[in-house]
Amino acid sequence: MTKRTVQFKIYRYDPDKDEKPYMQDISVELEPSDKKLLDALVRLRAKDDSMSFRRSCREGVCGSDAMNINGKNGLACLTDIDSLAQPITLRPLPGLPVIRDLIVDMTQFFKQYHSIKPYLVNNDPPPERERLQSPEEREELNGLYECILCACCSTSCPSFWWNPDKFVGPAGLLAAYRFLADTRDQDTNARLDNLEDPYRLFRCHSIMNCVDVCPKGLNPTRAIGKIKDMMVRRAI
Amino acid sequence: MNVAKRTFDAVIVGAGGAGLRAALQLSEAGLKTAVLTKVFPTRSHTVAAQGGVAASLGNSTEDNWHWHMYDTVKGSDWLGDQDAIEFMCKKANEVVIELEHYGMPFDRTDNGKIYQRPFGGHSMNYGQAPVMRSCAAADRTGHAMLHALYQRNVRANTQFFVEWMALDLIRNADGDVLGVTAMEMETGEVSIFHSKATIFATGGAGRIYYSSTNAFINTGDGVGMAARAGIPLEDMEFWQFHPTGVAGAGVLITEGVRGEGGILRNASGERFMERYAPNLKDLASRDVVSRSMVTEINEGRGCGPDKDHVLLDITHLSPETIMKRLPGIREIAIQFAGVDPIKAPIPVVPTCHYQMGGIPTNYKGQVVVPKDGNPNAPVHGFYAAGECACASVHGANRLGTNSLLDLLVFGKSAGETVVEDFKAGNLSLKPLPADAADASLARIARLDSQTGGESVFDVGLEMRRTMQKHAGVFRFDALLREGVTKIAAVAERAKRTEIKDKSKVWNVARMEALELDNLIEVARATMVSAEARKESRGAHVRDDAPDTAENPNGRDDKNWLKHTLWYSEGNRLDYKPVNLKPLSDDVEPIALAKRTY
Numbered sequence: 070m071t072k073r074t075v076q077f078k079i080y081r082y083d084p085d086k087d088e089k090p091y092m093q094d095i096s097v098e099l100e101p102s103d104k105k106l107l108d109a110l111v112r113l114r115a116k117d118d119s120m121s122f123r124r125s126c127r128e129g130v131c132g133s134d135a136m137n138i139n140g141k142n143g144l145a146c147l148t149d150i151d152s153l154a155q156p157i158t159l160r161p162l163p164g165l166p167v168i169r170d171l172i173v174d175m176t177q178f179f180k181q182y183h184s185i186k187p188y189l190v191n192n193d194p195p196p197e198r199e200r201l202q203s204p205e206e207r208e209e210l211n212g213l214y215e216c217i218l219c220a221c222c223s224t225s226c227p228s229f230w231w232n233p234d235k236f237v238g239p240a241g242l243l244a245a246y247r248f249l250a251d252t253r254d255q256d257t258n259a260r261l262d263n264l265e266d267p268y269r270l271f272r273c274h275s276i277m278n279c280v281d282v283c284p285k286g287l288n289p290t291r292a293i294g295k296i297k298d299m300m301v302r303r304a305i
Numbered sequence: 306m307n308v309a310k311r312t313f314d315a316v317i318v319g320a321g322g323a324g325l326r327a328a329l330q331l332s333e334a335g336l337k338t339a340v341l342t343k344v345f346p347t348r349s350h351t352v353a354a355q356g357g358v359a360a361s362l363g364n365s366t367e368d369n370w371h372w373h374m375y376d377t378v379k380g381s382d383w384l385g386d387q388d389a390i391e392f393m394c395k396k397a398n399e400v401v402i403e404l405e406h407y408g409m410p411f412d413r414t415d416n417g418k419i420y421q422r423p424f425g426g427h428s429m430n431y432g433q434a435p436v437m438r439s440c441a442a443a444d445r446t447g448h449a450m451l452h453a454l455y456q457r458n459v460r461a462n463t464q465f466f467v468e469w470m471a472l473d474l475i476r477n478a479d480g481d482v483l484g485v486t487a488m489e490m491e492t493g494e495v496s497i498f499h500s501k502a503t504i505f506a507t508g509g510a511g512r513i514y515y516s517s518t519n520a521f522i523n524t525g526d527g528v529g530m531a532a533r534a535g536i537p538l539e540d541m542e543f544w545q546f547h548p549t550g551v552a553g554a555g556v557l558i559t560e561g562v563r564g565e566g567g568i569l570r571n572a573s574g575e576r577f578m579e580r581y582a583p584n585l586k587d588l589a590s591r592d593v594v595s596r597s598m599v600t601e602i603n604e605g606r607g608c609g610p611d612k613d614h615v616l617l618d619i620t621h622l623s624p625e626t627i628m629k630r631l632p633g634i635r636e637i638a639i640q641f642a643g644v645d646p647i648k649a650p651i652p653v654v655p656t657c658h659y660q661m662g663g664i665p666t667n668y669k670g671q672v673v674v675p676k677d678g679n680p681n682a683p684v685h686g687f688y689a690a691g692e693c694a695c696a697s698v699h700g701a702n703r704l705g706t707n708s709l710l711d712l713l714v715f716g717k718s719a720g721e722t723v724v725e726d727f728k729a730g731n732l733s734l735k736p737l738p739a740d741a742a743d744a745s746l747a748r749i750a751r752l753d754s755q756t757g758g759e760s761v762f763d764v765g766l767e768m769r770r771t772m773q774k775h776a777g778v779f780r781f782d783a784l785l786r787e788g789v790t791k792i793a794a795v796a797e798r799a800k801r802t803e804i805k806d807k808s809k810v811w812n813v814a815r816m817e818a819l820e821l822d823n824l825i826e827v828a829r830a831t832m833v834s835a836e837a838r839k840e841s842r843g844a845h846v847r848d849d850a851p852d853t854a855e856n857p858n859g860r861d862d863k864n865w866l867k868h869t870l871w872y873s874e875g876n877r878l879d880y881k882p883v884n885l886k887p888l889s890d891d892v893e894p895i896a897l898a899k900r901t902y
Contacts, residue, residue: 085808102553104641115762118814119806123344126520128556128637130448131348147640168491169811175345188456189408199405201417207410214410214442214449218347253408 074098075109076156083119083169090167094156106153107134107145121170129284132219135162136171142221142282162224164233177233178220178240185237185245185263190256206252213247213292215285216240222279222289228272235268239279239289242270246292249299261300270296308486308742309496312734313339315723316484316500318471318527321349322447322709323691323716324506325454325463326400327670330720332461336727339498341469341487343522343816346455350508350520351712354447355633356424356561357439358404358709360397364418365437370394371892372429373438377707378895380426380590381700382843382860384540384868386884387894389668389696393707393714395891400713401440409453411442412630422564422630426590426704426902435588439706444559444633450709470816471526472745474503474534474687477738482672482687484737485530486745490816493809495749497742501732502686502723505531505664505672506716509692510827511544514657515766515773518550518557527693529823531664532830533744536684537674537870537879539695540662541827542835543844545703546778548594550656552614554641558634558653560705563587565630567619569598570650571606577615582902589902592702592844595655599778602654609652616650655778660827661703661844662834663695665870668888670694670719675870680881686732688723690715697868700883701843752818758803761818768795768821768828776835780847785836792825792832793876799825830871837878840865857899866897 074096082090097113107127114120123133127146134145137160139153150157165173191200223229223238237245245264248254264270270293279289315331317324320342331338342349361368373394378385405411405419412420421437429436442449458465468490475483475497484500510525511517532538548569549558563569569587571577581597582589589597598615607613619627624647627635631646638646665673666689667681676682691712698711726732775788799821804814841850841859850859870879885894 083808083810085810104554114813115760118761118804118817119808121811121813125344125348125522126350126353128353129640130352130445130633131344131350131520133344133348169808172811179345183459186460188460189406189453191406195403195406197402199402199411199419202413203417204413204415207413210410214452215445217352217448218345248408251408251410 071101072098075150077113078156078158079120080160081170082167099150104149105146106138106148106150106157109150110145121172123172130217132217135219135221136160137162142225144219144221144284147284162220164224164230175220178223178238181223181237181241182218182244185241186256186260187244187248189248189251189254191253192255200253202252209250210247212287213243213250216243216287217285219284221282221284225278225282227276228274232268232272236272237264237269239293242273242296243287243289243292246296249296261303264296265300308746309494311339311496311498313337313498313500314727315502315504316341316498317504317506318485319349319506319508319691319693320346320465321506321508321691322351322451322454322712324504325451325458326713326716327504327506327690327720328458328463329454329461330717330724332458332463334724336724339464339466341466341471341485341498343468343470343526345467346465347452349451350523351447351451351709353520353557354450354709355444355557355559356564357422357441357446357706358401358450358713359424359427359438359704359706360401360440360710361394361438362398362401362419362421362440364414364421366429368429368436368438370397372431372436373397373427374892375431375895376427377698377704379432379900380702380704381698382702382900383866383897384697384700384842384883386697387886388884388888389698391887391889391892392668393698393710396714397710400710400717404450404453404713407453407457409442410449411440422561423588424564424705425560425588425594426585427706428585432584435585439561439564441561444561444631447709470819471530472748472819474530475737475741476534477735481685481735483735483741486742490811493812495742495745497737499734499737501734502688502726504670504719504723505689505693506691507693509660510824511657511660513768513772513824513828513831515769516550516555517657518547518555519657524820524824525693525827526820526823527689528663529826532826532873535872535874536664536672537872538662538830539665540697540834540869541830541871542838542869543661543701544657544831545591545659545661545844546595546655547658548591548598548655549617549653551637551641552652552654555656556637556641557658558617558637558651560591562617562619562631562634565619565626566622567617569594570616570618571601572608572612573606577601577606585902590702590704593902595778596846598655614652614654617653618650619646620648620650659703659708660692661695661699661701663693664689666690666694666696668696668718669722670715671722675879675881688719690719701845748819748822749815752802752804752815753807755801755803758801759798761802761804761814761821764795764798764802765821765824767798768792768824771795772828772831776832780835780845782847782849785832788832789836792828796825796829826873829873829876833876833878834869834871838865838869862897
């Protein structure tokens with residue numbers, strides 16, 4: 070890569086001084102080594118230190134720098150800058166209250182995650198060694214445990230936009246199935262009871278935006294389908 | 306400024322592996338505990354650990370804690386304290402099994418046990434052959450661990466203060482620790498967290514270097530806070546350069562790749578590690594492999610148009626193995642190196658990765674400082690665990706997978722010690738000094754009023770470049786001396802940083818300026834300690850301390866078998882003895898020997 074200038078249109082809002090949000094046109098010159106959107110944002114910050122966004126690991130495992138990039142949710146650190154049409158339009162994740170600029174209030178998102186009891190429940194006295202699990206049983210957790218809680222999926226889901234307080238959302242449901250699918254977990258019935266509700270699970274209409282945006286390539290829709298299957302099997 | 310006060314039995318700063326593990330002990334014991342964290346807990350840097358956590362479970366090859374202890378002492382180049390190392394290696398199975406019970410999705414062997422893979426420097430029968438000791442969840446072990454620990458804390462109802470940045474340690478005239486000041490990011494408000502016990506689990510400061518595997522948040526906050534409060538920092542000259550950071554990007558490629566059979570090659574395709582470490586080859590310890598790579602590059606055998614990296618080759622492994630055991634690495638290589646490792650080797654260079662030194666502690670997690678002739682006198686009310694602490698189990702060089710073990714064992718141990726001290730009535734809420742928040746408020750007020758100052762970005766860049774050039778994989782006397790002067794100059798500039806953003810709300814500029822204060826303490830400690838240590842040991846290798854009969858590998862045990870202690874005030878150095886005596890009679894001291902792999 071060479072030096073190049075990139076044009077941005079970025080959502081700005083600082084409640085401390087701005088009456089309302091606005092879109093800022095701004096450009097930045099990139100060094101040849103800058104490859105990812107996050108690299109460009111870090112350069113932008115050197116130019117304007119008020120540009121606010123979360124970031125940490127810069128390799129797609131911490132889930133901090135999720136944002137809406139040219140209309141689609143993604144992680145800044147995993148998005149190739151040169152793959153984006155300019156001006157690159159950046160907005161905060163949709164559907165959550167904005168704290169400032171690209172930083173959203175994720176309280177509702179985590180509340181839903183916490184609501185599914187995201188921890189293993191096993192009431193047997195712990196054995197001295199590990200609980201055994203065959204490689205095939207363990208395989209069932211692949212595609213589930215890798216979630217980084219970035220919220221790209223839930224905030225791209227129309228059902229979550231409409232009912233963020235009632236619909237668990239794709240991230241929370243993926244986590245719910247991660248525990249339902251774990252042979253070591255004993256809370257299956259309570260977990261299903263917890264989701265048997267017109268909103269919590271069944272507001273998923275398989276729109277599949279979640280699958281489309283997941284930066285880890287996970288498939289919450291499939292997990293939700295499996296939970297629904299478990300509900301049906303339990304009923305008959 | 307009005308400062309709110311909150312009162313707790315215990316305050317934990319940091320919610321990575323060590324902080325979360327400590328929090329579990331306290332929450333489950335019913336102590337009123339606050340966990341302060343700059344980022345949502347699952348965003349802490351433990352999440353980026355890949356290859357595994359060490360424990361001599363012996364699920365696939367014979368193993369025991371004696372061998373693990375020997376490897377760790379040898380890996381530390383005998384700078385590690387043998388009481389703490391014995392404690393850690395003995396506790397390994399227990400803490401890993403606990404984690405499995407918490408729900409951690411370890412990979413499995415055919416008979417359903419935790420999957421284990423070989424790792425650098427880990428051996429069976431005292432160095433004879435590689436051993437399978439690294440307990441792994443694919444190449445996402447840290448992610449799986451951090452989430453399992455967070456989830457267990459949700460179950461235990463741990464109280465988190467998320468996106469609160471701790472600013473300064475509060476001590477009274479006797480030196481007792483009474484808590485911290487902290488700033489809520491969303492409002493910019495400063496509060497005092499007044500507590501009977503304070504545990505630091507704030508991670509490392511790998512961001513002092515230009516090229517680092519570390520996250521943006523790894524700014525040594527706890528280490529900087531401790532240094533400013535008069536606590537010495539131990540062994541800060543010892544930094545681990547991980548052999549395999551993606552060239553140009555710095556992103557980590559786990560040693561587990563070599564554990565699964567990966568090979569390092571130079572420009573002519575030669576497996577050069579056979580020359581440097583005939584026995585363990587590519588699985589020699591990290592300091593040895595990194596130096597071998599830099600030597601290859603320096604002698605003109607590097608790869609690429611600029612001959613500035615070597616290649617990590619797994620093209621001989623089956624695609625199934627790569628997809629199953631190293632799926633995250635494949636994603637990283639495609640994302641950051643532009644190569645699919647199934648088809649082509651990954652360009653890699655040694656990259657700053659881990660801080661072996663830190664806040665001095667004992668194996669119980671108590672922070673210890675020299676006092677009245679005792680080199681290890683506990684500081685009342687103060688505990689530390691994980692990368693910010695120096696127990697010291699890693700000494701001059703850490704073995705891969707011992708960091709995740711460190712944070713489990715010592716996070717738990719620090720938590721247990723607090724609970725014991727609490728039950729024994731040794732901890733009380735001591736009165737806050739009237740000026741408890743003054744230092745923090747002054748730092749913020751200065752930033753708000755500074756004009757004509759320095760840019761945080763520029764000063765930070767100068768610091769990172771200076772560290773990279775003057776305190777790298779190989780060290781040279783003239784460069785170190787010059788580095789001490791340069792870092793002192795950078796530290797002066799850091800006192801005059803200016804931010805344009807004055808908002809109260811989620812002010813990243815203010816956070817970065819405050820983080821730079823912490824990084825600068827670490828950078829000063831590193832450079833000054835490194836300049837002073839006139840020998841080669843572990844990760845600290847000087848060209849003027851070569852391999853001789855008297856000083857094997859340049860290690861001078863007669864004069865330098867001792868821990869460095871650096872005090873921020875006056876850049877003062879002190880030293881304390883290494884504990885060569887194990888904790889119990891179960892094991893003989895591991896006798897000094899020349900390190901070869």
